[in-house]
Amino acid sequence: MRRVVNALGAIGGIFAIITMLSALWPDTSTPNSTPGNASVPASTLVTGFARDYVTTYLTAKAGDEEKLARYVTVKDLKLPPVAGEFTDTDVAFAKQVTTTDDGVAVWTVTISGLINGATAATPQRTYYRVPITVLDGAPRATALPMQVAGPGIGVDFRLGYRDTVSLDSPLGIAAVGFVRSYLTGGADFSRYVTSDSSDKPIQPAPYAKVDTLTIQANVGDDGKTAATAEVYITVAARTRNYTLTQLAYPLTLRSVEGQWQVVSIAAVPLLQTRPEDPRQGSATTTTSTTPPPPPTRN
Template identity: 30%
Template sequence: MKWRKEEQTPPPMEESAVPDTGWATTSMSTGAMANWTAVVRWSAWGLLLAGPLLGGWALASARTPVTVPTRAEAPRAQPASSDAVAPAGFAELYVAAYVKAGDSDADTEELSAYYPAARSMSWSGEGGAERAESASAVQVRQVSAGYWSVTVAARITSSSKNADSGRVRYFQVPVRAAGGRGASGWTAAALPAEVASPTSSKGVAPELSYGSAHAPLDSDPAVQTVRGFLAAYLTGGGELDRYLSPGTTLHAVRPAPYTAVSVTQIAEHGQGPAEGAEAQVPPDGVQRRLLVDVEGDGKHTGSRPMSYAIELRARDGRWEVAALEAAPALAAPGTKSNSEEGQGS
């Protein structure tokens, strides 16, 4: 018997059936899918190309430019301003190094910190043969912008005993503001030059605007205030505030340098009160300016003369110290002091 093989045809596939590929395309046709893919692709390319343009526009429109440092930089010290720091201190240190300089490398290196050209100079003699025990600028003149001439007074002592040891000598120093990154902000333009004293040895004392000095009057209430004030100020005896006007702040000298202070003379500024008016009770607000000569006795010193310019102000029938003036009042140029007028009459 022959068996006949029957051909089995697969059942027809529905038109809406799509192979399961994992993409949800059941509701989108093949053409729509292609169109959507093209839109996504061109959008990505558009953003990629527009990125640099948008970044450049953002940087150009920023108000403050942004910089990204590649590495951290240490802060650099700025040179001192010529208007803020005087060159006098630099000149004082320079003179001290110059006076003791010798032929050693250490001395040359120290001096070159002030005057760079010193490295190429030869020095004879041993360093330290002379030293500046003290150096102080006594005159500062501005030659031009950023350039000064400083005269320094120095007391020079010598390792060998001679008559000149300990004598004050004067050195003129040219100082220039450093334009570069110098640590000090200053540099010397040349070596110091020894010069004569800038002041006359026979100076004339300036005229002061005070009358003739006289012995303190015990009947004057101002003298009582001055005595009590100076005792509290210089010896620590008594309370200082009780002698001060309201709003005046002064501090006693500590530690107290003297054990006793006595008033020797008083001179009145201007015309001063009329004779006999000192003993009267002053009206509130009246002021007096006095130049007071005193002598202070210390534990290790004898009588030391001193002068104080003191301003007094009346309040509640008594005198109070309104100010300890920085300097006595000078007479106006071309006018005679009250003391000269009294001598002429």
């Protein structure tokens, strides 16, 4: 009998330990009650800290050493006698370089801005790179900001729309009607979109009148033999006080029972790109086998 009691006691002890461990160990099958937290990048903390740090440093003067103490530890720091201005700041670049074995996240962040922009004859945007570490959610700069060169000028790629679309063609009419209704709040918007389109006209309508300038597509012959088409339309939109703005929209269209309708506004227009180095080799395109002309620099 005593053995039975001892066995039951041992089993009860093991069960208690398992229960305690299961309570401490997170249940991965339980849905996250705060899924929005996953959409907030860790870089938000780091870039905000870097912006404040660079701004504080470049606007500090002799006697402001304590202001910088919350960002960085530097011995024998020499500050100018007169404070400067650092305005129109922006985050030009941010990257986590590594995470050390003891859990320290190492970042590099580049902040840009205008130094004394209000008084300079020709304000120049300057760039400052700062190394930052994050431990237990607390960021800290490891050194003073270093001024660096700004990014180079990028390469221009031509758009991938090779054919001109007539404004009075069914394809052109659909594109024109969609953009006009989209920008002017037209009540006929639904006639220009497919049933599965998620686009809605802008409200309140920002423009009173829209004139079409050009329409181009990745299909020829105004899309007469095509079932789908990628279209690029440029317009001149006018507000009620006659302010003109030129806009361009890449559209994806589909022929539905012989009528062209817009599926969506494309996130990016079609581009004539090269697979590797855009400056070398034969050109290719995402929409045609005909090599496009080489990209040019502005």
